Amino acid sequence: QSVLTQPPSVSGAPGQRVTVSCTGSSSNIGSVYDVHWYQQLPGRAPKLLIYVNSNRPSGVPDRFSGSKSGTSASLAITGLQAEDEADYYCQSYDSSLSAWVFGGGTKLTVL
Amino acid sequence: QVQLVQSGAEVKKPGASVKVSCKASGYTFTSFGISWVRQAPGQGLEWMGWISAYNGNTNYAQKFQDRVTMTTDTSTSTAYMELRSLRSDDTAVYYCARQDQQWVDYWGQGTLVTVSS
Numbered sequence: 001q002s003v004l005t006q007p008p009s010v011s012g013a014p015g016q017r018v019t020v021s022c023t024g025s026s027s028n029i030g031s032v033y034d035v036h037w038y039q040q041l042p043g044r045a046p047k048l049l050i051y052v053n054s055n056r057p058s059g060v061p062d063r064f065s066g067s068k069s070g071t072s073a074s075l076a077i078t079g080l081q082a083e084d085e086a087d088y089y090c091q092s093y094d095s096s097l098s099a100w101v102f103g104g105g106t107k108l109t110v111l
Numbered sequence: 112q113v114q115l116v117q118s119g120a121e122v123k124k125p126g127a128s129v130k131v132s133c134k135a136s137g138y139t140f141t142s143f144g145i146s147w148v149r150q151a152p153g154q155g156l157e158w159m160g161w162i163s164a165y166n167g168n169t170n171y172a173q174k175f176q177d178r179v180t181m182t183t184d185t186s187t188s189t190a191y192m193e194l195r196s197l198r199s200d201d202t203a204v205y206y207c208a209r210q211d212q213q214w215v216d217y218w219g220q221g222t223l224v225t226v227s228s
Binding site for chain 2: 087
């Protein structure tokens with residue numbers, strides 16, 4: 001059971017928009033702690049996608065965006081492409097655990 | 112360019128220890144920390160802990176507190192993660208990653224550790 005809750009799977013057709021939610025609590029997302037997102041392509045190491053809630057590292061397409069509100073955060077992907085098919089993980093810090101925490105991951109399927 | 116190159120796959124028996132290395136290049140090693148994250152087969156990501164490459168300070172996840180030691184060798188820009196008293200459920204891919212504040216921005220390629228009798 002992950003401290004941050006993500007839907008196990010989402011799907012969408014090419015060109016569509018999908019969102020991935022990440023729900024936490026007052027000891028992590030609902031506090032002062034930021035949310036970061038990672039993309040893991042099949043068989044590959046994770047890759048930083050979004051940092052500090054809504055910032056994209058250099059090289060990440062602007063089709064990817066992040067937001068945070070209250071005890072939740074969201075990753076949005078617009079103009080869905082086949083290459084976006086991957087697992088997506090949110091990450092934050094939890095003050096009760098004094099540790100980093102990850103969501104359980106969401107598998108994105110491009111139909 | 113920033114690179115983190117990890118040591119090769121390991122097969123260990125239950126009760127043994129494993130030490131995974133992570134050699135960094137392309138940046139000033141002591142300016143960032145190194146986090147270790149593992150991923151069991153078909154499972155999600157699990158944070159194990161962090162070490163400052165600047166002063167060696169560590170912060171371990173409570174789950175691993177008694178069994179893990181993270182170290183660095185600044186002369187070779189290499190980080191190490193040792194896990195002791197291995198069990199079958201420690202079978203996983205272990206990743207090192209460069210820590211920039213409260214996130215990681217570059218990852219190693221991963222090291223598969225298999226624990227089997």
